[in-house]
Structures are given as C-alpha cells and as structure tokens.
Amino acid sequence: MGQTGPKADKIQLTFPSQAEYLGVARLTVSGVANRMGFSYEDIEDIKLAVGEACTNAVEHAYGEDGEAGSIQMSCHVYPDRLVIVITDEGMGFAGEFKADQLTPIYSGREIDDLEEGGLGLYLIHTLMDEVVIRSDSGVAISMTKYVRRDEVAGDDDWTISKAEV
Template sequence: MPRKQKKYRLKFPGQSDNLEIIRDTVSRIAEKAGFDEDNINMIELAVDEACANVVKHAFQGGGNKPIDLEIIVDEKKFTIVVSDRGTGFDVNKLKRPDMKEYLSKKRVGGLGIHIIHTLMDEVQFESVPGKGTHVRMSKFIKNEKKSTVKT
C-alpha cells in the first residue's frame, strides 16, 4: 500500500542555539520515515549545515528572522526545504571547492554547501539577493528489507 505524503512545517528563530532542536526534530522525522542510523546522520548533518549557513551568512550571526523548515515525506523520498528571508546570494557563483588547494592552505570552514551536496541525493538552491534563499535537499527512501533466498 503506497504511503501517503506527509508534510511538516516548522519555524525556528534564526539563532545558533536553535540548531540542536532543528537537528533533533529532523532526525526523529527521518527515523519515522524508515531511514537507518547512517542515513539519519547524513540528513541531520546536511540540514545542520544549511541552517548554520542561514545563521552565519543570511542573518549575519543571528537575529529575529525565522528559519522556515518544510519536510515532505512520501514513498520515494524525504525532502527538506530550508528557507530564510536573509541577504541571499548569487547561486551562479557557487562552485565546487578545489580540495587540494583547500587543504594546502589549511582553511577552516567554507565547505557547507559541498557537504550538503555530498550527503544528499538531490540539492537545489534558489536565492534572490536581498530577499532570501531556499535550499531543497532530498534523500531517496530505499526499501531496507532484506530478501531471503530459500535453498
């Protein structure tokens, strides 16, 4: 029987001390969707990176503007949309980091978007400078049941 689509809409103050609550909430919903611990951890880290970027870049460290979270679960995928009404950025300037250069210069930070792309199956950024950003991340739900073969 196909699973019905479920939607969760949440709003959190855009402050770093709310990131733990966001991670816990997303993890519980991912667990209910049937993900194993490894996939839950990947989803949690990707959402944490997206929300930390909102606090640091869109809201310049915090403020009273909200982080909007929408989670959509259906039989095929688990999708999280992180939205803000912050400064926005030019998505055309996003590029894959040169890891050799990054490591040789011993940089700290700056890999959040790369991490999100690595951990999730689908990622889309929509941003309008001065109006905000939407990050849509999806992880496909795979049937974890093991088949048995009779001999």
Template sequence: MQHYDYIEIKIPAKNQYIGVARLMISGIASRLGFTYDDIEDLKIASSEAITNAVQHAYADDEEGEVVIGCAMYEEKLEIMIADHGSSFDFEETKKHIGPYKDASEERFLREGGLGLYLMETLMDEVKFHQEEGVTVFMTKHLGGERGESEDVQRTANS
C-alpha cells in the first residue's frame, strides 16, 4: 500500500464557504509542488464539485455539510468531495467509486452546466459514487497525466 497524508475538512453547505475549501486545496497543491496552472485547474474543478454539492445536496430548509478530503501522495493529489455530511474512510470510499454508469447519473452531474466537463477536462481522473449523497473523486498527477513525464524523459533521452 502506498503511503499518503490525508486532510479532511467539513464546511457548511453554504456558498460563502466554497472559498475556504479552495484555499485549502490550493495550499496543499502548492506544498506538493504543483505548477500555478495546475493549482488553478485544481481550484476550478474542486469549486465545480463543491458548488454542485452546496446547491443540490440539501433542501432549502435543511442544514447540511460538505466534506472535502485530500490524499497527498508523492506524485499525485486525490480529492474527494462528499455531500452526505458524515466523515468517511478514505480507502473504503475509494473502493466503491467508479465512473458514471448511465445517462441519468451523467445528467445529475451536468445539472450545473459545464461542471462535469470542466472536472473531466482539468483533472486526470474523475469518478463518482451516488448512494447516501454524491461523492466525487478527482485525481491530479504531479507533472501532468500518468505516463506523460516518462514520455517526455524518453523523448529527451533520444
């Protein structure tokens, strides 16, 4: 099993706290050595997922939470955003997350407009799990997509 550090925060499901989560993700990405452009991509993709949770997860009269978890590896950052409000086991949740399976799941994530498109475009991997709520799982590899740095090294050594 690969070693990683994990940070998790819970924010009220309110628009004014989305910036707090963006700041956390930005700080973690900076600490890991991501480029400015990659950090901006991480912030945009995360904002889309968090905004979707804030706007769609709870009824207007219902108090809710959004959980943001970040697993920091040497070569990547994995971000989980869950709207069910309870803390979760990172490894257990990761086992049950997969790509969307049918058009209704895809439509659910597309409700906010370009959200899913932006997440898929800006991140290296995007998966989600819909059960008690929605959990979005996004991965960004340090130095580009998986295998990209190996291809660049092979080209440079040729």
C-alpha cells in the first residue's frame, strides 16, 4: 500500500505563535497518537518532535519586532501511520540551515544545558520515521511516525481462562 492508499482523517489546530500555546499542540498530538494505539515511548517521541518543530516556528518564523503570527498543525491519521504537518507563514529559513543544526549537540554545549528547541532539526529527524521540510513562503515540516503493531504482537491473543485464575 503506497501513499495513494486510504483517505486520512484530518485533525487541525491553529494557534498563536507564542510559547504559551506549545503545550496545547503537544496535548493534541498526544491524544491523537494515543487513540491510534502508539506505544507510550512513541507518543513521547512524537510530542517531543512536535514541541521542537513548534518551538522553531515560534522562535524563527516571525521577526523580532513582535509581529503576530500563527502556527498550523495538521494531524493526518492513516491506518498505519500518523503524519503531522507544522506550518507557519513566516520568513522561512532563507539559507539559515547550518551544519551544526543537524548535529546531536551544538558545539560546546552540554545536552543538559539545552532548552526545548535546542536540538532542533537533528532531534526531529531522530525521533520520527520520515521528515520533509519545505521552505518557500513560510516553513512546513511534515513528520511521519508509523504504528509498530508488531511490538505488541501476541498481547491481543493472550487471555486467561477461568481455570487458570
């Protein structure tokens, strides 16, 4: 089954480009991923990746002059995967990609000293199965996580008969 498979259910959230609203995005994606049957570890990874993508949008999308903007998050629910697209209408990267953005830790900084957003693109690529970044008018980061049903294989078939209790 390729990308032309079944139609996805779509959940959308638009929120102000302000750090105070990042928890709403994480909570929303957590609920969607939980409903899909992702493991606790995968849900935590998804929440962290969404937090990083939204933090990048809050910090970089709309200039330092206090220009108001918004961030859109779309969750596309397929039977086998969750595709999350974070979009802003800001300035885009405009050549801001640097080699150190894709390294595990910015040089000279300890991992404990990094705040949310500090690991940025590297962390997003590490936590998710597929990541596509588009930057033309604004930035769109598409992140895909596949449901790993094989991790719980057998658990669904496990039952206790009354004789065993």
